Amino acid sequence: MPAPTVVHNLRDSRFEIAIEGELAVLEYERSGPRLAITHTFVPPALRGRGLAEALMQAAIALAQAERLAIDPVCSYAARYLEKHPL
Numbered sequence: 496m497p498a499p500t501v502v503h504n505l506r507d508s509r510f511e512i513a514i515e516g517e518l519a520v521l522e523y524e525r526s527g528p529r530l531a532i533t534h535t536f537v538p539p540a541l542r543g544r545g546l547a548e549a550l551m552q553a554a555i556a557l558a559q560a561e562r563l564a565i566d567p568v569c570s571y572a573a574r575y576l577e578k579h580p581l
Contacts (some may be wrong), residue, residue: 500512503553504511512546512550517540519550520550528562533569
């Protein structure tokens with residue numbers, strides 16, 4: 496399966512992956528030098544395809560490019576960063 500296409504939706508402060516009429520999202524808030532990851536959601540029909548991980552990688556890339564500290568507010572982000580420390 497090809498890598499999913501992650502779109503950075505600046506207007507809504509989130510990353511998105513659209514597949515099969517469904518939308519997986521990672522929402523964030525920027526505050527000063529911090530990027531708070533507030534919510535990650537993958538529809539049940541799309542789970543198990545690595546979409547949440549792809550969304551996290553996009554958020555991490557943004558934070559690194561802009562030298563922002565990541566604040567993992569949502570539980571998925573916290574678990575991901577525990578397993579994949581920066």
